[in-house]
Amino acid sequence: MHEMALAESILEVVEQAARAQQCTRVTAIRLEIGTLAGIEVSALRFGLEVVLAHSLAREARLDIDTLEGEGWCMRCSQNVPLKALYDPCPSCGGYQIQPLRGTEMRVKEILAL
Ligand SMILES: [Zn+2]
Numbered sequence: 001m002h003e004m005a006l007a008e009s010i011l012e013v014v015e016q017a018a019r020a021q022q023c024t025r026v027t028a029i030r031l032e033i034g035t036l037a038g039i040e041v042s043a044l045r046f047g048l049e050v051v052l053a054h055s056l057a058r059e060a061r062l063d064i065d066t067l068e069g070e071g072w073c074m075r076c077s078q079n080v081p082l083k084a085l086y087d088p089c090p091s092c093g094g095y096q097i098q099p100l101r102g103t104e105m106r107v108k109e110i111l112a113l
Pocket of ligand 1: 073074075076077080089090091092093094
């Protein structure tokens with residue numbers, strides 16, 4: 001389950017950040033997930049609940065922002081919104097689209113005490 005592995009790597013990032021700031025308790029974690037990243041948010045939330053339960057982030061609030069996907073359509077020569085990878089262009093119906101935005105997942109902010 002790829003969301004579980006992802007949750008574990010997020011925990012690592014959070015723990016490192018907390019250690020670097022000499023904090024003992026993480027109060028909030030904000031993630032940004034692109035709609036084209038192929039991540040199922042509910043599965044990731046579940047995975048995080050499991051891995052954070054015994055960490056210094058066990059009481060942390062979890063905020064997940066979604067980043068809408070966007071691609072470059074070669075036929076239209078313009079940026080177009082993209083709901084999923086390999087979707088056709090909403091203007092011309094073509095498939096020659098280069099994803100530009102929304103394929104990433106990152107830890108945006110960590111609040112710790
Ligand atoms: Zn197009």
